[in-house]
Amino acid sequence: MKVVIIEDEKTAAENLKYLLSEADSSIQVDKVIDTVSGTVDFFSKENNIELAFFDIHLADGISFEVFDKVQVTVPVIFTTAYDEYAIKAFKVNSIDYLLKPIDEGELKEALDKYKSTRQIVPVNEQFQKIFQILNTEKKSYKSTYLVQQRDTLIPLPVDDIAYFTIDTGIVKAISFDRKTYTIDGKLEDIEIELNPNQFFRANRQFIVRREAIENLQLYFNGKLILNVEPKPKEQIVVSKVKAPQLKKWMN
Structure with a gap:
């Protein structure tokens, strides 16, 4: 077989x-x-x-x-x-x-x-x-993440998060006011917890909130560069396969 x-x-x-x-x-x-x-x-x-x-x-x-x-x-x-x-x-x-x-x-x-x-x-x-x-x-989605600031745990509203990313194997949430928070768990698990109408899995390193997207830039071989604010350390490249999905999602 x-x-x-x-x-x-x-x-x-x-x-x-x-x-x-x-x-x-x-x-x-x-x-x-x-x-x-x-x-x-x-x-x-x-x-x-x-x-x-x-x-x-x-x-x-x-x-x-x-x-x-x-x-x-x-x-x-x-x-x-x-x-x-x-x-x-x-x-x-x-x-x-x-x-x-x-x-x-x-x-x-x-x-x-x-x-x-x-x-x-x-x-x-x-x-x-x-x-x-x-x-x-599955009608309910994650609304807050418990994050650590020094020796204190605080609830971080999902509405404050511009995007999630992986940095040296650690998941980070970047807020609209440019603050960085460490999130426990895998990006795959976080993707499932989030409202798919609000967040898009751009690639293996990024999950992006709709309101954080400034524009899409055409890239070679049918790929796209997703420009967001705040700007990340590296470009968010969307594959040729996912590019049509992103366009449809944004529409």
């Missing part, structure tokens, strides 16, 4: 490959892809893949974006640390998922389920239902 792994963390991909070889020696990992764009390109061409493992967060976006751009006609097993609403959606729509760190026993059960049915799940159609559940049930 040939499978493809969609995963942007090298260690996680290698671990999954090892677990698959232990679970079933007949499984061949045809390819490991770490981006939305690469996955779209892969499924746009003829292939002999029988099963796909998808991580949720990829190097250039969310793997859900793949299903908006190309028809995926093989069963999908998700490897994810996504929140309870997505997990509930996966259950409702009979899509297999594995919570990270992946348990070998659960992986074998997922493979057994696939082998017993050999049924192609209409993934693209199912995702419309998933998004509906997510949008219906």
Whole structure:
């Protein structure tokens, strides 16, 4: 059986490959892809893949974006640390998922389920239902973050934050009045906590608030430079894949 792994963390991909070889020696990992764009390109061409493992967060976006751009006609097993609403959606729509760190026993059960049915799940159609559940049930978003100032903890309103960024592995929130605050957690988790109408994940380093955006600057190969205020230390480059999404979001 040939499978493809969609995963942007090298260690996680290698671990999954090892677990698959232990679970079933007949499984061949045809390819490991770490981006939305690469996955779209892969499924746009003829292939002999029988099963796909998808991580949720990829190097250039969310793997859900793949299903908006190309028809995926093989069963999908998700490897994810996504929140309870997505997990509930996966259950409702009979899509297999594995919570990270992946348990070998659960992986074998997922493979057994696939082998017993050999049924192609209409993934693209199912995702419309998933998004509906997510949008219906998850109505509340983060309104404050508890941050430290010297020896005091204070609530920082989300409305005061212009953007979030990663600096030497640490997540920082930059306020409109140019102050910097350290935020506990990963940028991926923060992205889920924020109202998607107010914040946009520009790339792996930045989540930007709509009101902080001054303009978009055309860049080479269909990319964009996102100019915000206050100005960050580095340019915010939006990939060719995400550029249309940003434009649509701003409209």
